[in-house]
Each structure stands twice: as structure tokens, then as C-alpha cells.
Amino acid sequence: MIEQSLPGLAVVGGGPAGLMAAEFARASGLAVDLYESKGSVGRKFLIAGKGGLNLTHSEPLGSFATRYGARQAEIGRWLQAFDADALRRWAQELGVETFVGSSGRVFPRDMKAAPLLRAWVRRLRESGVRFHAHHRCVGLEAPGVLRFETPTGELTVSAPATVLALGGGSWPQLGSDGAWTTWLAAPELAIAPLAPSNCGFDIGWSEHFAARFAGHPIKPAWVTFSDLDGGTRQAQGEFVITATGIEGSLIYALSARLRDAIARDGSVRIELDLAPGRDAARLLRELSRPRQGRTFSEFLRRNAGIQGVQAGLLRELVPTSDLNDATALIPWIKALPLTLQAPRPLAEAISSAGGVALESLDPMLMIQSMPGVFCAGEMLDWEAPTGGYLLAASFASGRLAAAGAVRWLDERRKQMPPR
Numbered sequence: 001m002i003e004q005s006l007p008g009l010a011v012v013g014g015g016p017a018g019l020m021a022a023e024f025a026r027a028s029g030l031a032v033d034l035y036e037s038k039g040s041v042g043r044k045f046l047i048a049g050k051g052g053l054n055l056t057h058s059e060p061l062g063s064f065a066t067r068y069g070a071r072q073a074e075i076g077r078w079l080q081a082f083d084a085d086a087l088r089r090w091a092q093e094l095g096v097e098t099f100v101g102s103s104g105r106v107f108p109r110d111m112k113a114a115p116l117l118r119a120w121v122r123r124l125r126e127s128g129v130r131f132h133a134h135h136r137c138v139g140l141e142a143p144g145v146l147r148f149e150t151p152t153g154e155l156t157v158s159a160p161a162t163v164l165a166l167g168g169g170s171w172p173q174l175g176s177d178g179a180w181t182t183w184l185a186a187p188e189l190a191i192a193p194l195a196p197s198n199c200g201f202d203i204g205w206s207e208h209f210a211a212r213f214a215g216h217p218i219k220p221a222w223v224t225f226s227d228l229d230g231g232t233r234q235a236q237g238e239f240v241i242t243a244t245g246i247e248g249s250l251i252y253a254l255s256a257r258l259r260d261a262i263a264r265d266g267s268v269r270i271e272l273d274l275a276p277g278r279d280a281a282r283l284l285r286e287l288s289r290p291r292q293g294r295t296f297s298e299f300l301r302r303n304a305g306i307q308g309v310q311a312g313l314l315r316e317l318v319p320t321s322d323l324n325d326a327t328a329l330i331p332w333i334k335a336l337p338l339t340l341q342a343p344r345p346l347a348e349a350i351s352s353a354g355g356v357a358l359e360s361l362d363p364m365l366m367i368q369s370m371p372g373v374f375c376a377g378e379m380l381d382w383e384a385p386t387g388g389y390l391l392a393a394s395f396a397s398g399r400l401a402a403a404g405a406v407r408w409l410d411e412r413r414k415q416m417p418p419r
């Protein structure tokens with residue numbers, strides 16, 4: 001076993017939160033060593049850029065913070081020090097211009113993550129941050145004493161301060177596999193179990209329906225659902241039929257409530273309006289007309305504008321007797337019940353809920369029971385919908401944790417007796 005002693009900050013995890021922590025600490029004059037289990041940093045960040053890297057959102061901080069639900073007060077405070085404008089300026093300094101899309105989301109002009117990550121890592125290296133790839137942290141022996149598995153054997157590193165930015169548990173093949181929840185566990189540190197967020201859900205289609213319609217979008221989708229407090233809410237957007245259920249932006253946005261309702265009740269029902277532009281009276285008029293020998297599909301398409309996957313859903317879920325009776329069919333069209341049985345596994349989700357409880361941390365994100373050990377990013381217990389909110393909070397928390405480490409080391413230095 002090799003042992004090393006560091007002069008400054010150890011950052012573990014090379015995602016957006018860890019890289020931002022390294023950058024802030026180095027700019028504040030600390031020596032920084034960054035450890036990453038994979039062969040390169042920022043793998044999830046690169047994947048996030050595949051469908052268009054949504055860096056942050058342009059809405060005002062007040063409404064921005066509400067996206068973090070129960071954690072809006074804390075995360076609103078993190079974002080005050082590094083808000084969307086600051087993030088855009090930071091990207092610009094790296095040579096990456098951003099723009100605000102029609103939805104208010106902020107993207108790099110070329111939509112990609114790779115040029116930004118390349119420029120960022122180059123700047124970090126030039127500033128003196130030392131990168132240690134293929135270093136997998138497997139234990140925190142004591143505050144500031146980290147144990148790593150490396151290609152050349154085990155390594156123990158002692159550092160005056162540490163930022164852990166180990167990510168959540170989604171897409172584990174990219175490095176953040178949630179294994180830290182085991183070795184970081186301590187009686188005085190609360191860690192909520194990791195759970196899927198921004199995820200799809202299983203419904204359990206028939207083989208025929210899945211084979212025919214998996215991949216088909218429902219667009220626009222008008223959905224009604226019961227909130228956890230029993231109130232009825234409506235939402236519109238779009239989603240996609242999958243082999244086992246549904247996924248997509250509208251479902252991701254509702255995923256926290258749907259997941260929690262399933263955990264409480266075993267399943268949750270949402271209702272889909274298949275003819276949002278037509279009310280029940282109009283549908284009754286149109287569907288009461290004689291069929292004149294037309295097939296059911298053709299009749300439905302001509303008279304109610306319902307076809308393709310929407311018609312498939314009716315065939316899948318409505319009893320045959322009701323399909324042939326206009327009066328019985330209309331309630332199904334206006335409120336087709338979809339019963340969601342389970343969220344898809346964490347490994348498939350866009351992000352994680354759960355993680356280190358904010359109550360276990362001080363306002364600068366130091367673990368209260370582990371002096372000098374700070375946490376940042378998705379490994380903390382918060383969640384948010386897609387829209388740039390995940391990266392925004394990861395960046396802001398990385399910066400805050402590093403600021404905390406800088407301040408903490410400074411205070412410790414002042415307390416030391418003069419030599």
C-alpha cells in the first residue's frame with residue numbers, strides 16, 4: 001500500500017461539480033489534486049451534450065429556485081453565488097457562446113458538451129490542477145484520509161481538505177455508480193437511498209401493443225393526475241411509448257410525484273385526454289354519426305381526429321363493448337387511465353433523487369461530523385426536473401463546497417500557533 005500526503009485539496013469525482021470545485025479552489029491559491037475512477041473526466045457531462053447540452057435556464061432566480069421543490073431555499077442560496085448569468089459568462093470565458101432557446105433553456109451555440117469540456121480541462125491543467133484518472137475511491141478512513149484502488153495497487157491519500165463530488169447512481173457505466181453510499185455511511189451522516197428521478201415508468205403493455213407502438217410519441221399530451229395531497233392537477237407536453245410503458249419530458253417532469261405516489265400506494269393512475277381540442281358534447285355528436293361501413297379506425301380518425309398510437313391506446317385499454325358505443329367510449333377518450341406500476345430502474349434514469357442529506361451539512365456543504373470533508377453535486381439529496389436545473393445546481397454546489405474548503409483551511413491556519 002502506497003501512502004501520500006497532499007498539501008491542499010483532494011477533489012474526488014471529475015464531473016461538473018468536482019471540476020468546478022477544483023477550478024474555484026485552484027483560483028483561490030490551493031494546490032488541487034482531482035481523482036476520477038474512469039479513464040477521463042466528465043463522461044456524464046459529455047452524454048448530456050448528446051441530445052443538446054442544456055446548461056441552465058434563463059428564468060429569474062425566484063422561479064428558478066422553485067424547481068428544486070423542498071430544497072428551494074438551500075439551492076436558491078447556492079445559486080445566488082453562481083446564477084445562470086454567471087454560468088453563461090463562465091462558458092463564454094472558455095470560448096463557448098450560449099443562447100436562450102424558445103423554452104427559456106440555455107444551450108451552447110453548437111449544442112455540444114465536448115468543446116466546452118476540452119477547453120475547461122485544458123484550462124484546469126494549465127492552472128496546475130493535477131488529474132489522477134483510474135483512481136477509484138473505496139473508502140474514507142478518517143476525515144481527510146482517502147483510500148483508492150489504482151491500476152498499480154492501493155493508495156492512501158491524506159489531504160487537509162476534501163471535496164467529494166461522486167454523482168448519483170444513474171447511468172452507472174459513466175462512472176457514478178452510487179457505491180459511495182456504502183463506504184461513506186456513518187451513524188451521524190444521513191444518506192437517503194438513491195432513487196430514479198427524471199425517469200420512465202412501467203405500465204405493462206400487451207406484446208402486440210409494445211411491438212407496434214414502442215417509440216411512438218404522444219404529442220401533444222394532456223395529462224391529469226392526483227397530487228400526493230389529493231388535489232387534481234393537469235399538465236401538458238409530450239411523451240413516448242416504450243416497450244414497457246412511457247417516458248419523455250412530460251413524464252420526467254412529473255416523475256418525482258409519480259415515483260413517490262407509487263412508493264406510497266403501489267401504483268399511480270394518470271389520465272390522458274386523447275382529443276384535447278374536442279369537448280365531450282362535440283365528440284358525442286361526431287361519434288354518433290352512422291359508420292357507413294367504415295372500419296372503427298377510419299371512423300375514429302374521420303370523426304374524432306384520433307389515429308395511430310392514440311387509437312392503439314384505445315384498443316389496448318378499452319373493453320370491446322365500450323369501443324362500439326359512442327356514449328361509453330367518450331369518457332375513455334377524454335380521460336384514458338394509464339396505471340403506472342413502477343419507475344424504471346435508477347440505472348436508466350436521467351438523474352438521482354436521494355443522497356447525502358443537506359441537514360448533515362453546514363451551509364458551506366461540509367459534513368458536520370467530518371471536519372474538512374465537503375460534498376457537492378448530484379450526490380446530495382435534491383432533485384429537479386430537466387431544463388438545465390441539474391447542471392446548474394451541480395456547478396453551483398461544486399463552487400460553494402470549494403469556497404467552504406478554502407475558508408475552512410484558512411481558519412484552521414489562523415488557529416495554528418505561530419512557529
Ligand SMILES: Cc1cc2nc3c(=O)[nH]c(=O)nc-3n(C[C@H](O)[C@H](O)[C@H](O)COP(=O)(O)OP(=O)(O)OC[C@H]3O[C@@H](n4cnc5c(N)ncnc54)[C@H](O)[C@@H]3O)c2cc1C
Nearest residue numbers: 013015016017037048054137167175176377378388390391
Ligand atoms: C443522458 C443524460 C442527459 C443529461 N442531460 C442534462 C442536461 O442537458 N442538462 C442538465 O442540467 N443535466 C443533464 N443531465 C444530468 C447531469 O449530467 C448531472 O446532473 C450532472 O452530471 C451531475 O454532476 P456531478 O458532478 O454531481 O456528477 P457526475 O457528472 O455523475 O460526476 C461524478 C464523477 O465522479 C466519479 N466517481 C464516482 N464514484 C467515484 C469513486 N468512488 N472514485 C472516484 N471517482 C468517482 C464518476 O466517474 C464521475 O466522473 C443528464 C444526465 C444524463 C444521464
